[in-house]
Amino acid sequence: MSSDTLAKASAAPDVPEHADALRIVPHRRLGQWTAAAAVLVLLGLAVNSVLRNEAFRWDLVADYFTSDSVLRGLWLTLWLTAVVMVLGFALGTLLAAGRLSANPVLRSVSWGYVWLFRSIPILVQLLLWFNIGALYPQLFGVRTVNLFTPVAVAIIGLTLHEAAYAAEVVRGGILSVDRGQIEAAQALGLSRWRRWWRIVLPQAMRSIVPPAGNMLIGTLKGTSIVSVIAVQDLLFSVQLVYHRTYQVIPLLMVATVWYTVVTSLLGVGQHYVEKYYARGSERAR
């Protein structure tokens, strides 16, 4: 603003003597109200049709929701997710350390791993492991098909896939830690191991947890892919039922609701984990 217009503005009689008697009226946004109303109407219609459509058979959904076979499938989905996350992140952390190491061989091999396993679709990978017996009929004196059971294939395939992504998440977290932190730890004579566990990793966790939470939820749902190799997870369990009863939609609803429930619980858990790793990050009051 030029000094000219400033002078004019201050000279204008807009502001009366008693400015504190003025009331401020917010600008009404008609468009926002219309959009909100339209969305609510559409949402109401959708909910109405879901509840009123008999074909959903909510009574059957309720019946099967806690049936033994569904709960067994849910249990497999849960422990498979946990095992894959733990092993995937363990391997991913090693790969991240490899990517950041001073050793060019470790760096290249880690890079190559991430490149390869991010390139192969998980479905293709599962099928490859499932048919590994065609390449190596015998391993360690045992028939390969006996070693690579469907569950073992599921764990191996999902873990190798997970590790490639986990490696990048962990690497990003480590790079987010200020270089001065490592120098300070070196200057204090802390061992390499101690620097890593006590100084770098806890700080890296702040940037690792949000994408890791994303991956956890993705993995939970992604395990449903193992139904193609006949592992009895949540999805496969409801499929077994509807192949028998032909109640496809109600049983898919059972799976849908369970996936949603578990995902929501994981979201709550993530909130507390984030809070824990944020300690010390608030500014002075």
Added chain:
Amino acid sequence: MSVMVDIRSVHKSFGSLEVLKGIDLSVRAGEVTVVLGPSGSGKSTLLRTINHLEKVDRGAITVDGVLVGYRRSGNRLYELPEREVLRRRTRIGFVFQNFNLFPHLTVLDNVIEAPVSALKRPRGEAVEAARRLLERVGLADRADAYPRQLSGGQQQRVAIARALALEPGLLLFDEPTSALDPELVGEVLDVIRDLALQGRTMIVVTHEIGFAREVADTVVFMDDGRIVEQGPPTEVLERPREERTRLFLSKVL
């Protein structure tokens, strides 16, 4: 008095940029050496080579008669394994410009980290010592705070306590007040001055000319990777022999 730090013809390059072009300097035990110089003169790099945070390309540095990063055999210096370098480094305290406190640890945990994990002191003993040190820097009541809850000046005082927790024979300060708001500089310099009065051997890289005049036994002026002149503050600061020193002082005073 015995020599604490002996620096002999140290050269250091980053890529094609030579930042140290042959430095010779010796610091006697119990003395305070203040290193002055324009930014880019190599003074921080020199300080970092003393505790082997930066490797030298040529020359040698001993602290209390010991090579920090190397083992000498005849005419060769063999680089030591990291474990040994870390052990020798615990004899040297280092205070950074940006404090570099560990933000996820409380003040107390910051101070006891090195004694417990590097010196294998029992935790209870380390905590007691840490509380005494925090009292000395005037922060006994902030032991359970996290670094970010403290002012810059308080953080730097914690960083000094953390360096002292190793009971080092030598203290290195890399521009300890440069990241501070002007009104917080005094409290940090007071702590450093106290340490000087106790006869600690210290090398301080700083821009605080007043502090140098008051506390230094020796002032070293560096420019362009070389030591231009050195001597007692009354000489270097009041009657500099070199034109470059005079020019620098006229700019900062």
